[in-house]
Amino acid sequence: MQGDWITAFIGPLVARDRRNWRDALDAVSSARPVVLLGFWGHTTILNSAALERLGITEGVPDPVGGWWGRDDDGRLDGRAYESAEEIGWDQILTIDPAMLSGEIRDIAARDA
Numbered sequence: 792m793q794g795d796w797i798t799a800f801i802g803p804l805v806a807r808d809r810r811n812w813r814d815a816l817d818a819v820s821s822a823r824p825v826v827l828l829g830f831w832g833h834t835t836i837l838n839s840a841a842l843e844r845l846g847i848t849e850g851v852p853d854p855v856g857g858w859w860g861r862d863d864d865g866r867l868d869g870r871a872y873e874s875a876e877e878i879g880w881d882q883i884l885t886i887d888p889a890m891l892s893g894e895i896r897d898i899a900a901r902d903a
Contacts, residue, residue, distance in 0.1 A: 796841070796883050797825045806834040811862055813838055813869025826883055835871040835878070842867060845879045 797820060806829050816825045816838035824841035828834075837845075849867060853859055853875065860870025871878060 800830040801827045812836045835876040
């Protein structure tokens with residue numbers, strides 16, 4: 792495992808852009824896994840390192856209730872939709888209870 796996950800939220804303009812995001816993200820970070828999440832859900836975009844780390848291969852079938860984005864040649868383009876987005880979050884995001892409780896405390900103090 793080389794490096795940590797890079798995660799970020801994206802808006803509709805990025806999600807609706809039909810470019811091959813897998814290739815675009817690979818050009819920026821080929822070694823570190825990158826996951827872009829639609830802030831409203833329903834869209835996740837991954838680079839090749841993320842697909843590999845999660846064990847998602849070219850022959851992966853579309854899951855019930857979701858699908859994998861593919862380019863004109865049938866190659867995964869990095870997009871995951873609906874139930875295909877349920878892709879091993881335990882590998883991507885780890886939750887540290889002490890850090891989480893501190894964050895919640897900070898938010899409560901700020902918003903009180």
